[in-house]
Amino acid sequence: MTTSAPAEESAQESATTTDDLRRSRRPWRRTRIALLVIAAVIAVVAVTTSVTPWPSALLIRAVFEKGGDATAAEMQKHVPDVELTEQLDIAYGDAGADTTMDVFAPASAAGPLPTVVWIHGGAWISGEKENVDPYLRIIAAEGYTTIGVNYTIGPEGVYPLAVTQLNDALAYIDEHAADLGVDPQQIVLAGDSAGGQLASQMATLVTNPDYADIMAVEPSIEASQLVATILNCGVYDLAALARLDGIAGWGFKSAMWAYSGTKTWAEDSTGATMSTIDWVTADFPTTYISGGNGDGLTWLQSIPMAQRLDELGVDVTTLFWPAPHEPSLPHEYQFHLDLPDAQTALDRTLEFLDQHTTR
Template identity: 45%
Template sequence: MPSRSTPRWRRRVLWTSGALVFLVGGVALAFVLSPRPGALAVRWVFERDAAEVTSAMQKHAPAGVDSIKDQQYRDGDSDAYLDVYFPESTSVALPTVIWTHGGAWISGSKSNYATYYELLASRGYTVVALDYSLGPERHYPTAVQQLDAAHAFVLANAERLHVDPSRIFLAGDSAGAQLSSQMAILVTDEDYAARLGITPALSPEQVRGVVLNCGIYDLAGVAGGSGIVGWGVDRSLWAYTGHREFLDSTAADQMSTLNYVTEAFPPTYLSGGNGDPLTDGQSKPLADKLGGLGVAVDTLFYPDDHQPVLGHEYQFDLDNPDGMTAFERTVDFLDRYSR
């Protein structure tokens, strides 16, 4: 500690240095003790990127699409809202795509990629975009319970929302793909539903198919990765599950849908970019597992040397011909199974 005989300028330097050391140490300790600082950093990056992609999409917005927005699907839940898109002036019930957004379970919004939902609606579909609670503010299984409540709301308001209850598709991207795969198992496997303590709103007969882009289906395959990406994944899953050692949690077990799919799983469209490590590590293994069970699977994957290299969530880059190809393949899948 500086004494009174120490020159004033030197005392200020020493006090400032000590304060900085204390501050840096406190920040470092916060990152060790809680997932919140790291999760919020990851959230900031994801939300920035989503805003850029959403803005770039707007030039592709179709004419002739109406919407009903900000519908609260669960009473008293400030996170439980949805938006609905459908062809302008439609008066009939349409096959319906229920889309769950991505964002590493800690970021994202139903308004992200709105133009994509409008484009799907312009092709003759009702599209429901869902919000749900995020970590670290709320933990698993809150989002799963909310999604089931959203399904119940959609069915209860089917006429007003132009929804055909007999032709439902569950869809999602990234973490939303994981959640959509989980909801599909919940609907088609009574034992799994009992394990989660949920009586699903949808019946197996109502779900015509599942659309899964760039998802995670086996948490053991993404945990403990190297570099900043691995750190971000671990912080995100700690924040969402509420467990630092999340692989030992019930949440991680139930979220790893690769281990729970059965032959009753609905027909599935799966895609991922050749530059996305989740493609080889997650999407392709799920496609192989489903195919081996006899489930109808439609995949869109790319050779390792494909150019340009397609990263995570490539399907939302509509300025890239590969993004438009993925969109058309998605519509083809929906058309095939909505007949």
Template identity: 40%
Template sequence: MRRLGLAAGWLIGLLAAGLVGFGIAARLSPKPASVVFRRRFDRNGAERLTATAPFVPGHVVSTLDIPYRAGDPDARLDVHRSTSPGTGLPTIVWVHGGAWLSGSKDLIANYLRVIAGGGCTVVGVGYSISPRATYPTAAFQLLDALAYLTEHADELGVDAQRLVLAGDSAGAQISAQVAGMVTSPAYAASIDAHPRITPDQVVGTVLFCGVFDMSLARGLRGRNRWFVDSVMRSFTGTLDYLDDPRFSGISVVEHLTADFPPTLVSCGNADPALGHTLSLIATLERLGIPHETLLFDADHEPVGHQFQFHLGTAAAQDALAAIQGFVTRLP
């Protein structure tokens, strides 16, 4: 019994030392926390990829890993197209989520194929994740991807004159920011961005479960604030992300103009990011920007973050129908 007690004591001591060591490392660098989050988020993404496979229609073909930025190994995109007769729908350019520090276009590829099955050409854009690459790298990469799509539209089978910028979670923030910069020279200038496409090319945005108003972080406490601070430190390289003017562009709601394109925005009723969606909707309404929403009443069964990927649920099927209906109604 004494040996068991000693062994247990050593084990507890080792665990405690490990936790202390992790805590010290996390204070010194954003990497330890980002590694933990990335593993968990990517595991969830891999499960969603498998779960969406049965919903992929047989008439969709994919061209994968097309380099869109010379010398940048992260700058790859996929093009998913239906082989059925064309319907003249816009091209959706989708940016994956993952708190800016995880995820990939590969993990949402089946979902994008499902959308393409409805008649849209859908492009999945890869970008550099943090902390290896910090803000605003991903926004610059997406701008370059849009320029590449414009230059190679015919060979890729995309309609570069009717682009819908879309995304989920962090990807929704990136897409919304880029749409905002394309339609607002002042917003682009605020981070020294130089869009190479014209505002009339972006005919809409589709934004799921996104982060659009960083002022909401000021009211967070405890574990929620620790999580947001950890993610934002990885994304920006600092814990001063709320007050450093270099990062004001992350809050899309502070920079939109009435020229922002028509938007479909959605979020679950049990999603911690719901406040961001409500802030964005209020901004769209204030500016008179045409928009559609897919929200859920408070007494609806809980609908969580990234609900749209769970295609076996009614909420996800509603989201898919909302996307298809929205892009069909765009000019």
């Protein structure tokens, strides 16, 4: 039987329409598959981040490390052409790179010098001593021994491991003072951001016996050896930190979970003992404290800490900027030495050291 031409044309049109329909559905099918894959990834990430802090901590660390490298490079341009002696990667403990320190001093030094022990920041989950080495070279060039200290960050190590390591570092510095060019009777504890919190915590351990008992840590130096603290852009009130929301709140809460090893850090001994604003006493050493006006931690942490120390009768030197100050100074502004305001902070820091140490 022979099919008529119109029937053939109709069959061809029908086949063409079916093929076109199939092709038109393919992009939607691909899109649907892609959406299902994305949804599955989001679900996995949501479940993972609800049971472990590692993914969030590593994401935050990557961002911080990039910024830390850039800031160190910016500071390096401002290191003066002064000959220094450098002792790098000195082991003060047995945890590898985590328990090492870098020591800088002017090559012209004829004896031990007042010593600034600097604890780096990084939200307790990132950072390393090399981030602050250029700043320590700048201070050393002015006639000080400066020491940058590493400690185990979270989530690899959990609180209070860093505190006990830093106490070990101070013990090493005290024991090897002569070899390091350290005057063990003139030690200044300093830090930035999370390192500011840790510096305040170590100073509180040294000057408040009740706090040392609560922490079950025997301070490795005497209060008489600690002549001052330098606190930049730090955290001193964990309850206030826990009230943060938005991206900043997520970041700090993720970091604290990673550092403490528990989601309930704000409700237990971790938050309580890290909140040095509640433990400082009139015996806390004379303190320089600063923060940028564009940094929320200045208003939430640094200014209240300065006010608390002042209430206790501690000698406090502050460098804060009016709220409308321009440019708005960010977190860790003091390291951005291309800024005139950061140069002002450096000058004030050196003036503070000169006033409270003897060379």
